[in-house]
Every structure is written in C-alpha cells, then in structure tokens.
Amino acid sequence: xxxxxxxPSASGTPGQGVAISCSGSSSxxxxxxxxxYQQLPGAAPKLLIYSNTHRPSGVPDRFSGSRxxxxxxxxxxxxxxxxEADYYCAVWDESLDGLVFGGGTKLTVL
Amino acid sequence: QLQLQESGPGLVxxxxxxxxxCTVSGGSIASTTYYWGWIRQPPGKGLEWIGSIYYSGTxxxxxxxxxxxxxxxDTSKNQFSLKLSSVTAADTALYYCxxxxxxxxxxxxxxxxxxxxxxGTLGFVFS
Numbered sequence: 001x002x003x004x005x006x007x008p009s010a011s012g013t014p015g016q017g018v019a020i021s022c023s024g025s026s027s028x029x030x031x032x033x034x035x036x037y038q039q040l041p042g043a044a045p046k047l048l049i050y051s052n053t054h055r056p057s058g059v060p061d062r063f064s065g066s067r068x069x070x071x072x073x074x075x076x077x078x079x080x081x082x083x084e085a086d087y088y089c090a091v092w093d094e095s096l097d098g099l100v101f102g103g104g105t106k107l108t109v110l
Numbered sequence: 111q112l113q114l115q116e117s118g119p120g121l122v123x124x125x126x127x128x129x130x131x132c133t134v135s136g137g138s139i140a141s142t143t144y145y146w147g148w149i150r151q152p153p154g155k156g157l158e159w160i161g162s163i164y165y166s167g168t169x170x171x172x173x174x175x176x177x178x179x180x181x182x183x184d185t186s187k188n189q190f191s192l193k194l195s196s197v198t199a200a201d202t203a204l205y206y207c208x209x210x211x212x213x214x215x216x217x218x219x220x221x222x223x224x225x226x227x228x229x230g231t232l233g234f235v236f237s
Contacts, residue, residue: 002156031219032215032219032220032221033215033221035223035224037157037224044206044227044228044229044230045149045157045206045224045227046227047223047224047225047226050211050223050225051221051223056225088156088157090157090159090223090224092219092220092221094219096173097173098159098170098171098172098173099159099162099172100159101149101156101157101158101159102156103156104156104157
C-alpha cells in the first residue's frame with residue numbers, strides 16, 4: 001500500500017482529455033514537488049513532468065501537471081494511441097525520509 | 111548522449127545476495143549535479159525506490175530495505191553497484207538504474223527527479 005494514492009486505471013478515446021490524480025499528505029506532496037513518469041509497455045519509465053508542472057525537453061505540451069494542497073494531477077489533452085501506458089507519480093516523503101512512488105495508473109486509449 | 115546499462119547475475123537463490131552493477135557511458139559519474147539510483151519493479155507491479163548515491167559515496171536508502179541494501183560507487187570505472195542481501199522470492203523484480211538530478215528547494219528539501227533510466231535487468235530469486 002503506497003503512501004501516494006493513484007486510481008489503478010483511466011481511459012479515454014482519441015482526441016479526448018483525461019486527468020490522473022495522485023493524492024498524498026502533508027509530509028510529501030504538501031511540502032515537496034512531484035514528478036510524473038510514463039512507462040510504455042515493455043519499456044523503462046521516462047520522466048514526463050518534474051517539479052509539479054515542468055515538462056522536460058521533448059515532452060509534448062499535451063501533458064501538463066498541477067498541484068492543489070496534498071494532491072497533484074496529470075492532465076493529458078488530445079489523447080493519442082501512443083499515450084497508452086502506465087503513469088506514476090513520485091515525491092520525497094519527509095516522514096519516511098525516502099522517495100515514494102504512487103501505485104501507478106494504467107491509461108487505456110479506447 | 112549519456113547512457114546507463116545494468117548488468118549482473120540474473121539468478122540468485124533465497125538467502126543469498128543479489129549484486130548488480132550500473133555502467134555509465136557518455137559522461138562522468140563524478141558530477142555534482144546528479145545522484146545515481148536504483149529502482150525496482152516486481153512483475154506486474156509498480157515502482158519501488160531502493161536507494162541513491164552521490165559520487166562521493168554518500169548513500170540514501172529506502173527505509174524498508176535499508177537493513178539489506180548497500181549501494182556503492184566506483185568513479186574509476188564509472189559504475190555504481192547494488193547489493194541486496196538475504197533475498198526472498200519477493201525480491202524478484204526488474205531492477206533499473208537511473209540518474210537523478212540533484213536539486214533542493216530554498217528550505218533544503220530534496221526536489222530532484224530521475225531524468226535518465228537504464229533499460230532494466232531482471233533479478234530472479236529461485237529455489
């Protein structure tokens with residue numbers, strides 16, 4: 001059981017938008033910045049969003065991150081079939097004194 | 111283009127020690143900008159941070175694994191290694207090495223992120 005809660009699944013049709021949530025607490029998301037990773041089938045994770053809202057070079061602006069209190073959200077607009085992947089949030093937890101990952105959300109593009 | 115490559119015996123028996131090495135190519139491991147970390151993923155499950163190390167040798171471990179984990183660095187070989195002792199079937203996983211940007215906010219809290227990952231290597235515990 002992760003200290004970060006993500007929905008196990010999400011779905012949308014091509015062209016639609018979808019949001020994936022990640023809920024934490026005052027010892028992690030409430031005080032530290034969150035990163036999002038995308039893991040395509042059979043591949044290593046890839047950095048998607050860092051410091052809550054920043055996109056690394058090469059990540060399309062269809063992907064965006066936001067934070068509100070002890071929760072963060074990853075929004076994907078204009079869904080494409082190649083967005084079908086697992087998505088993980090991650091943050092440093094001050095109480096645990098370690099890095100924690102959310103349980104992951106499997107995104108299906110219908 | 112910096113790359114990371116995991117290597118090591120993929121099969122270990124219960125109670126033995128799993129040893130993996132990550133070789134960094136295309137750049138120096140002795141950088142003040144980065145940590146170097148290990149993350150694992152059991153089959154069909156999510157990601158778990160194992161620990162990270164700075165080129166000076168300072169290491170940070172997942173509290174749940176700390177008693178069994180040692181991460182070390184060899185700057186002369188541009189490598190860092192993972193030793194996980196007393197393994198059980200629960201330690202069977204895909205083990206990734208990754209580069210972590212070393213960043214802190216104005217209150218000295220850790221705000222880094224893994225920006226480059228290896229392809230992963232399977233660590234399988236069998237009896």
